[in-house]
Amino acid sequence: MSGERVKMGIAGLDDMLGGGLIPGSICGIIGTYGTGKTTFSIEFVWEGLKKGENIIYISLEEREERIIGYMEQKGWDVVPYLNKSLFVIKLDPTDFNLANNRIKNELPKLIDEVKASRVVIDPISLFEDLFTLDSERRQEMFRFVEGLRDKNCTIVLTSETDKSNVFSSRHALIEFLVDTVILLRYVRASDLTDVHLALEVVKMRMSAHSREIKPYELMQDQVLVYSEANVF
Numbered sequence: 001m002s003g004e005r006v007k008m009g010i011a012g013l014d015d016m017l018g019g020g021l022i023p024g025s026i027c028g029i030i031g032t033y034g035t036g037k038t039t040f041s042i043e044f045v046w047e048g049l050k051k052g053e054n055i056i057y058i059s060l061e062e063r064e065e066r067i068i069g070y071m072e073q074k075g076w077d078v079v080p081y082l083n084k085s086l087f088v089i090k091l092d093p094t095d096f097n098l099a100n101n102r103i104k105n106e107l108p109k110l111i112d113e114v115k116a117s118r119v120v121i122d123p124i125s126l127f128e129d130l131f132t133l134d135s136e137r138r139q140e141m142f143r144f145v146e147g148l149r150d151k152n153c154t155i156v157l158t159s160e161t162d163k164s165n166v167f168s169s170r171h172a173l174i175e176f177l178v179d180t181v182i183l184l185r186y187v188r189a190s191d192l193t194d195v196h197l198a199l200e201v202v203k204m205r206m207s208a209h210s211r212e213i214k215p216y217e218l219m220q221d222q223v224l225v226y227s228e229a230n231v232f
């Protein structure tokens with residue numbers, strides 16, 4: 001697909017994606033705790049803010065202040081953007097009706113109202129957890145994601161991995177619904193002395209992409225993907 005790509009703001013990863021995400025597409029970032037899902041998603045936010053875009057960040061885990069504080073720690077002056085072009089919203093992941101209403105009904109309206117071109121939900125897995133029936137979860141998530149496709153914005157949904165399978169999202173659903181899947185995980189050396197982080201682009205609809213597994217590091221001021229290095 002031609003046209004300008006939407007950069008995630010992580011150099012080596014954008015290269016692996018063929019320049020970035022496809023405009024209007026939906027990306028899932030899947031990884032267990034501490035692999036950098038929140039970090040990747042705020043890099044995506046900052047990249048958009050620098051370009052003058054409007055952004056909605058829905059957090060189901062960390063409070064607004066923590067997300068904003070984390071950005072400031074990175075040396076980004078985000079305060080002037082708050083509630084002008086950056087909207088950070090914390091949702092309570094224990095109240096099904098409230099979270100469900102805000103995500104399904106209010107978010108699509110808010111996207112139109114603020115003309116958001118980037119949206120993050122971090123992590124979507126806490127929202128998925130709220131459904132008691134698998135069949136209901138599947139149906140509702142499918143509808144929700146399809147609804148987001150009509151919006152003119154590029155979306156990042158993060159998900160915890162399944163307890164027993166670090167290659168799969170918590171409910172093994174998101175990877176089928178989204179266009180692009182980025183998998184983050186720990187890689188342990190065989191002697192168990194060292195743990196490294198590695199990422200791969202598992203799928204990307206309508207585009208060529210790298211299938212290599214690349215090491216990365218979460219640095220104080222940036223995410224470094226060692227695109228020249230190999231994990232194995």
Ligand SMILES: Nc1ncnc2c1ncn2[C@@H]1O[C@H](COP(=O)(O)OP(=O)(O)O)[C@@H](O)[C@H]1O
Pocket residue numbers: 031032033034035036037038039040069070073218
């Ligand atoms: N507020 C923060 N300040 C400094 N470092 C942080 C902060 N949040 C996360 N990190 C670093 O980034 C790593 C990944 O965290 P995070 O992006 O929150 O992962 P995830 O969202 O996948 O659980 C942490 O283990 C830590 O090293």
Ligand SMILES: [Mg+2]
Pocket residue numbers: 037038039061122
């Ligand atoms: Mg997180």
